[in-house]
Amino acid sequence: MSIIQITDVTKVFPARSKAETPLAALDGVSLDIEKGDIYGIIGYSGAGKSTLVRLINALEKPTSGSVVVDGVEVSALRESALRSVRLGIGMVFQQFNLFNSRTVWGNIEYPLTVAGVPKEQHQARISELLHFVGLVEHAHAYPDQLSGGQKQRVGIARALATSPAILLADEATSALDPETTREVLTLLKRVNEEFGITIVVITHEMEVIRSIAHKVAVMEKGRIVERGDVFDIFSAPVAEATKRFVSTIVTSVPEGDSLDALRLRHPGRIVTFSFADGSTAQSAVFLTLGDAEVGFELIYGGINEVQAKTFGHLTLALTGDDASIDGALARIAEVATVTEVK
Numbered sequence: 204m205s206i207i208q209i210t211d212v213t214k215v216f217p218a219r220s221k222a223e224t225p226l227a228a229l230d231g232v233s234l235d236i237e238k239g240d241i242y243g244i245i246g247y248s249g250a251g252k253s254t255l256v257r258l259i260n261a262l263e264k265p266t267s268g269s270v271v272v273d274g275v276e277v278s279a280l281r282e283s284a285l286r287s288v289r290l291g292i293g294m295v296f297q298q299f300n301l302f303n304s305r306t307v308w309g310n311i312e313y314p315l316t317v318a319g320v321p322k323e324q325h326q327a328r329i330s331e332l333l334h335f336v337g338l339v340e341h342a343h344a345y346p347d348q349l350s351g352g353q354k355q356r357v358g359i360a361r362a363l364a365t366s367p368a369i370l371l372a373d374e375a376t377s378a379l380d381p382e383t384t385r386e387v388l389t390l391l392k393r394v395n396e397e398f399g400i401t402i403v404v405i406t407h408e409m410e411v412i413r414s415i416a417h418k419v420a421v422m423e424k425g426r427i428v429e430r431g432d433v434f435d436i437f438s439a440p441v442a443e444a445t446k447r448f449v450s451t452i453v454t455s456v457p458e459g460d461s462l463d464a465l466r467l468r469h470p471g472r473i474v475t476f477s478f479a480d481g482s483t484a485q486s487a488v489f490l491t492l493g494d495a496e497v498g499f500e501l502i503y504g505g506i507n508e509v510q511a512k513t514f515g516h517l518t519l520a521l522t523g524d525d526a527s528i529d530g531a532l533a534r535i536a537e538v539a540t541v542t543e544v545k
């Protein structure tokens with residue numbers, strides 16, 4: 204069941220000066236997010252990711268199209284009716300957005316007060332959240348006494364205070380080092396698994412998508428250029444923008460300087476074999492080459508794991524006569540994608 208349904212949404216911002224033309228930050232975007240999913244939205248700066256998030260929590264209205272959240276058409280609601288919709292959506296930010304004048308406890312209490320939760324219920328809820336994010340000992344610390352990772356854990360506890368059905372994480376780990384990023388992503392995964400909260404993760408880092416997302420949409424210039432299950436997108440990206448993102452963490456076919464360097468060392472035929480189902484296809488490649496008396500050396504690539512499934516791109520330098528190589532490649536093409544590197 205969809206919990207967020209965005210249909211043919213366009214968002215045009217007025218020109219900032221007479222010299223400029225109005226800008227379509229979103230241009231015909233449709234996106235369905237299922238309840239309980241972790242959905243990643245990736246794109247470079249200016250792709251329209253934040254605008255999309257601001258439409259989901261109704262901080263912006265679309266120029267055209269509709270945004271339905273948990274069965275409510277938020278794009279049509281008046282400001283007064285939006286309050287209850289926003290209570291069902293938690294938000295985590297890159298710069299944490301904590302109140303520096305309030306303690307950890309006070310920061311987590313704030314949304315409870317705003318939502319009108321009776322005071323006598325605050326203590327139990329805050330204490331539960333502090334345990335969940337592992338900050339019980341820091342309850343009375345102020346944000347500037349905390350590390351970045353601890354601040355983000357407060358941000359997550361605060362976002363969960365009113366038990367939202369949806370959590371929007373806008374570049375939540377972009378200000379953190381890799382180790383702390385892993386901790387925060389693990390926490391977000393627990394939020395999803397233990398509470399069944401749907402999470403929308405906005406990022407420009409493919410590693411964030413690989414670590415926690417089930418599905419991903421790739422945005423470029425206000426449009427979604429590709430979407431799908433994270434494993435499919437990583438193992439066989441189609442759009443150019445997707446390929447660029449995937450190549451930041453997956454070595455596939457060698458190109459540019461890497462290819463030039465390989466060519467110098469291996470003047471013969473260079474072929475990349477790509478598989479999406481791990482070891483069976485790999486052994487078939489090696490056995491077929493051996494049977495055809497084609498020599499091979501692994502020179503580039505590797506095996507990757509996404510969502511507990513493996514895929515790989517292995518580039519081999521082949522030696523032998525062309526007819527044997529061609530025969531072997533034709534047989535291998537039945538179990539793996541074969542790309543001759545030119």
Ligand SMILES: Nc1ncnc2c1ncn2[C@@H]1O[C@H](COP(=O)(O)OP(=O)(O)OP(=O)(O)O)[C@@H](O)[C@H]1O
Nearest residue numbers: 216217226228246247248249250251252253254255
């Ligand atoms: N309030 C606004 N007025 C005018 N233009 C805007 C406004 N908000 C966003 N834009 C423009 O819309 C486009 C998309 O911006 P958006 O912030 O959604 O992209 P993004 O993918 O989130 O990028 P970033 O990661 O840099 O935030 C950009 O060109 C931006 O300058």
